Amino acid sequence: MSRGGKRTFLQSEFSEENIEFWLACRDYSRSTCPAERSCKATEIYHTFLHPEAEKEVNIDYHTREKIKQAMLDPDDSCFDEAERHVFRLMEKDSCPRFWKSDMYLNLQHRDKASR
Template sequence: MCRGLDSLPITCLERAKELRALFGSFLQKSDHNLKKSEKLKLSDVKELLQWKESFDHLLSSQNGLCLFRAFLVSEFSEENIAFYLACEDYRATKASKLAPKAEKIYKEFIDSDAPREVNLDYATKAVTKENMEQPSQSCFDEAQAKIYILMEKDCYPRFLKSSMYLELTRKTRTG
């Protein structure tokens, strides 16, 4: 079950609000009236527009990731990105700490009683459970790939059609 907006790090929520304010005020000004320091923010506009080019662009942007995560919270599916990011972090874990970290991820996202269970088919769950017997950096690869595809094919298109994203891109065209 999703814990709602409270589950997001406060910095992520603050950053999402800052981005909305930044793009809103920045894009309302004409290019001729921009100060030199404000012109540097054009990179933020380019970044925003790149998010529509691919899901990878969105995920590789700190700002995009924050906004996407806030969107998923509003859709009650934040566990997907949380699991994906947990797997990314897990892959960078030292070998000596793999087992306890793998156990934590499994119990939080994959186990049938997981509080933030992600939507995985039986076969993927079975492979992941088998991988847990000898945890390696790749033991969640198949499950992570399935969740990535789910987000890319389902959540990402909805994000691009969301009022949150459309409002920001509309301002780039009219600003």
């Protein structure tokens, strides 16, 4: 199953920010250059975690505040707690709905038919 199908489903469910945040965090964790890491951390924070972010993800206040403080000197694990939280949300909510959706069933049927 392609990542594109899941992303399309999340868009239809107004949950695409979760997968985008998770993917951005995965990319961030692979960064080794401190300047690149700092730039990516700032972008992630402003895109997904700032209270007025366009694609704000649903995390608790304490986690958000810890990340806000970590932005002064972001390390390789500053998003780990939020990333785990968002992953659990997708695992327990979005994924089960996706597997039951017409979109998934159609994709699965098309995949079987192409074999």
